[in-house]
Amino acid sequence: MIYHYRSFEVSMRFVVLLILFLLQTSFVFAASQTPTKKSSASLTPLQQQRAWYAAAEKALAKKQTQEFQRLVSKLGNYPLKPYLEYKALVAQLVTMPRDKVDKFLFNYPNSLLASRLTQQWLRQIAVKKQWGIYIHYYDSRFADTELTCWYLEARLATQDDTALDSVASLWNQGKSLPPGCDNLIASWKKNGRMTKELIWQRFTKSVDAGNSSLASFLANQLPGTERSYALAYQQIYANPALLKTSNKFKQQNIYMSEVVLRGITQQAKNNAAKALQYFNNYSLTHRFSAEQSKTTVTELASQLLKQKHPKDATQLVSTHSEVNDITLLDNLLRYALSQQDWERVNAWLQRYPEELKQQDKWRYWMARTMEALEIHDYLGETSTNIYTQLSANRSFYGFISAIKLNQPFGVVDRPVEMDKLQWASIESQPGLLRAREFFLTANKNSAHQEWFFTIKNLPKEEIIHAAHLANKWGNHLLTIQTLSAAQYYDELTLRFPIQFETLIDTAAEQTQVDKRFIISVIRQESVFTEDIKSPANAYGLMQLLPSTAQQTAKRYKIKYQQSDLIKAEKNIPLGSRFLKDLLASFNGNHILTAAAYNAGPGRVRQWQKLSEGKLPFDIWVEIIPFNETRQYVQNVLAFKVIYAYRLGLPQEMLSEMELKELL
Incomplete structure (x- = not known):
């Protein structure tokens, strides 16, 4: 996870804990919320609705249509009622009239269930090749490759040939495409868009992804000469020690360059020092492109650092000014700091992109470097100026800057006050009501899905209100995650609760x-x-x-x-x-x-x-x-x-x- 220096967001371990929490444990709500077996006369209205809901699920599973409809009609405004309607529609999806789909989408707009139903409906429409209808219902936010393929096929079928322009990026990946893409790819290939260069690119990606069956298939699609390079690529990937015999790889072309460089990066995974020797030797006999060198040096230097060769990594990257991978620069910066080599620290800091130079971490180490090297002015700022600005920030680097200046800590706290109307609005959000009912009935996974699908469609202000709602429920994990989704980090009462x-x-x-x-x-x-x-x-x-x-x-x-x-x-x-x-x-x-x-x-x-x-x-x-x-x-x-x-x-x-x- 990328660390947000202002927000102190949770570490990767914490994210894993969140997921496990949602799957394994109960949220903190009022006691005795989960329905228990009671006589119908002693049930609360909500408990009665839950009982009818459970009975309706059983009736639907047994295909007792009349009993199902009778029970659904009794549910009134029960939050999970749409799930029964959804399940009933899915059960008759093949023969379902379009007007029933439209009615459901109208009743539950921008909902998780509307999204699910639309995607399942689109699959039925694609089978029937009703392409005009398909285009009407398709949403580009659907993260489904097969649905995207059918959408492009639908555009082609309705005389929109520009759809072919979007196929290459869809096709050019290391994993196999779903069957629904076959017709689209055939049309794209027939149009002459599948070049040997694209085939080679996808071939290398499939080898790197470990998709050997796809790699072999693509290799056979290449012309004879390129096919021989594909074989060499597969061999060097499996056995990079073949690089010792340099006369096997003496041809000068883009394909052989990729073969050699893949062998070098494969060798680096086990013996980065040996791979560095290969790189230096082959650089004398092969002309690698700037992009090829940049990619290879980045991978090679990263492995050198992992395998405890920091000096070699430093020297290698120092001679390749085009290398600017952030993770690599961070690791090189840390090594330079460990040696208190401030000249090298300064050199690495200058390679960071401009947008990262505004972060607290970069500015703090720039100020420390200026002090160490007695640089009195950097782009119009002194080290004291930088520390002063940082000291106002609620961050680790802001706090240690305040310590350096003997200044108060910049603990920014901007709570959001909610009025009765705002509370009423957020508490009546249908998706959040469904999430709450799932929480209360111990269905944590569905609750999580409903909650985050709902808030992603809300404006920032209402997402913050949703965080207040989660806090009202006593769910601190959900509160913090929701504030993070809103990118609002100044609500300290919510983000830093006091319990126990x-x-x-x-x-x-x-x-x-x-x-x-x-x-x-x-x-x-x-x-x-x-x-x-x-x-x-x-x-x-x-x-x-x-x-x-x-x-x-x-x-x-x-x-x-x-x-x-x-x-x-x-x-x-x-x-x-x-x-x-x-x-x-x-x-x-x-x-x-x-x-x-x-x-x-x-x-x-x-x-x-x-x-x-x-x-x-x-x-x-x-x-x-x-x-x-x-x-x-x-x-x-x-x-x-x-x-x-x-x-x-x-x-x-x-x-x-x-x-x-x-x-």
């Missing part, structure tokens, strides 16, 4: 671990989702592994069983004591402790050995090898400042000792 405060206060008092630190770890680990479980088998608010929890419980003589980990009253005491142990292990340093909580203390000690206690804290954090851990540490430290603001406590990211300590 009494338990956190008790844990902080008993362990002497900073309350701000504990609550920041919980926010980063689980967003206060009590019963969440990660793919790594970590549980609960502080995402404890059972083995860690067991060791901690034994150490502190706390009664424990694994099922306790999804209970706040057990998870927080155990997690806070584990934090206490880590802090003691790392001499009270919150940077190292946060890194160890995420990546493990063993890895952090390895990183300490590499840095040899020579690096300022900001550089040490920036060069953490794991993207997730680097992001994690930056988040937790920044959250500590934000939660201090939310709790009315002194705002401190790090102690004076931590700021001065070399790591």
Whole structure:
């Protein structure tokens, strides 16, 4: 995931946790919302509707049409009623009259079900080759290759030959196309649009994608000479060591260049140093295009860095000024920072595209570089000017800029107030009502689909209102994800909730671990989702592994069983004591402790050995090898400042000792 430096959005691990949460756990709503078996006389109106809904589903499955219609007629405005109508229409899709489709689309416009029904309806229309009708119902937002192929075929059938202009990009991919594309591709080929150059491009993509059957098929479509290069490409892909015999690859043309370069990048995956030798040797005998060199150098340098050859990677990219891959530049920048080679840091910073030079991260390191190299002016700015501007931002780099200037932290908080009309409007959104009913009846996957399909069609202001609605329901994960969808990050009450405060206060008092630190770890680990479980088998608010929890419980003589980990009253005491142990292990340093909580203390000690206690804290954090851990540490430290603001406590990211300590 790309880290949003202003917003402190969740890490990739957190996104995985979100998905698992939606599939595995219950959202926090009022108790006893799920229907239970009661006599009809004791059911609430909503519970009665749920019972009728379930009975209608059974009647439809048994093809009891009259009973189904009777039950549907009793549902009134029950939020999930459209799902029954949808299922009934799908059951008769082959013979369904067009007016029934139109009625459903009219009744439920811009809905998830309308989108699903339209796509299924289009498949039936395509089979019947009713192309005029197909064009009428097609929506370019449908992310379905087969539907797109039929749409282009429909345009061709209605005398729109410009449809052929869109086929090449659709066809030129490494995976096989669905059967519905066959007629379109045949027409496109008959029109002379399938050139040997395009066939070659798709052939290389299919080899790279591991689609050997498609690759073989395409190779046989090439003329004889090009077919021999295709064979060489497949051979070099499987065995890049063939590059040792250079006379086999001495021809000078674009096809052979691609064969050689694919062999080099394949070799780089296992032995980047050897691949670099091949690249240097073949560069003397072959004339590679600028784009070919750029792509190959990027892949080769990336592998050199992964395989611990940073000097070779630095030298290689330094001699190829056209290389500007952001991930590669980030890694080269980190290596230069680890060496405190400020001239090289400056060189890499200058290669970033202009739009990234406006980000807090780039501006912070530019200011640090200016200080180190005694550059007093860069494009009309001094380092102090840059720090001053950054210090107003609610970000990790903004906060450490404020620390450098001894200025207050820029904790921007712009809550959105909603009036009664706005509440009434968002609470009556049909898609959100359906999502809520799915949440309440423990159908998390459908709830998630309805919610996000609905909000993507709302204006920004209403998406923010939807976040308030999710917060009202007590669903902090959904709240934060919805604010992210709105790209609104200044609603701190919603983005940084305060839950389980009494338990956190008790844990902080008993362990002497900073309350701000504990609550920041919980926010980063689980967003206060009590019963969440990660793919790594970590549980609960502080995402404890059972083995860690067991060791901690034994150490502190706390009664424990694994099922306790999804209970706040057990998870927080155990997690806070584990934090206490880590802090003691790392001499009270919150940077190292946060890194160890995420990546493990063993890895952090390895990183300490590499840095040899020579690096300022900001550089040490920036060069953490794991993207997730680097992001994690930056988040937790920044959250500590934000939660201090939310709790009315002194705002401190790090102690004076931590700021001065070399790591």
